[in-house]
Amino acid sequence: MINLIKKVWKKTSFLRVLTYTFLFISCSTTEVLKKQEIEKEFIPYVLSFEKYSGKQVEAIRIRFANLDYMPKVTGICYRTKFKLGISTIKIDSYYWEKATDNEKEMLIWHELGHCVLNKDHNNSIGNRGCPISIMYFSGFPEFCYVNYKRHYIKELFQY
Numbered sequence: 001m002i003n004l005i006k007k008v009w010k011k012t013s014f015l016r017v018l019t020y021t022f023l024f025i026s027c028s029t030t031e032v033l034k035k036q037e038i039e040k041e042f043i044p045y046v047l048s049f050e051k052y053s054g055k056q057v058e059a060i061r062i063r064f065a066n067l068d069y070m071p072k073v074t075g076i077c078y079r080t081k082f083k084l085g086i087s088t089i090k091i092d093s094y095y096w097e098k099a100t101d102n103e104k105e106m107l108i109w110h111e112l113g114h115c116v117l118n119k120d121h122n123n124s125i126g127n128r129g130c131p132i133s134i135m136y137f138s139g140f141p142e143f144c145y146v147n148y149k150r151h152y153i154k155e156l157f158q159y
């Protein structure tokens with residue numbers, strides 16, 4: 001019986017090596033996925049998000065995509081359901097090209113609000129017809145952001 005086990009062990013050694021190699025590769029892939037993969041155009045807005053939220057943005061991918069902005073999708077967050085997974089944000093490249101600094105910040109913060117802070121939309125309207133939250137379901141006039149930025153920061157990061 002012992003001999004049989006030895007024989008089988010020997011015969012499967014090649015297979016075992018393969019399995020270990022595979023496990024090793026899988027582990028290193030997970031390590032890679034844990035890190036950020038953020039295109040450099042987005043980094044300043046991720047850094048300002050980290051500064052105001054006091055949170056490290058981890059396990060996130062932010063990429064350009066063609067989201068067919070002309071109807072109106074400017075960005076999208078795919079939240080991962082798995083602990084070791086990585087959430088992905090896609091930003092419409094056509095919109096980004098034409099957006100102002102404020103609009104870029106609003107968009108990245110909004111998507112990070114979904115992906116990192118797990119926030120859903122808040123569609124309430126406050127003063128001068130401006131949304132009360134950056135988590136408003138769509139983009140909104142830049143004058144709102146400029147006038148009420150302090151309020152938006154507080155609303156996004158403290159509640």
Ligand SMILES: [Zn+2]
Pocket residue numbers: 110114121135136137
């Ligand atoms: Zn949204």
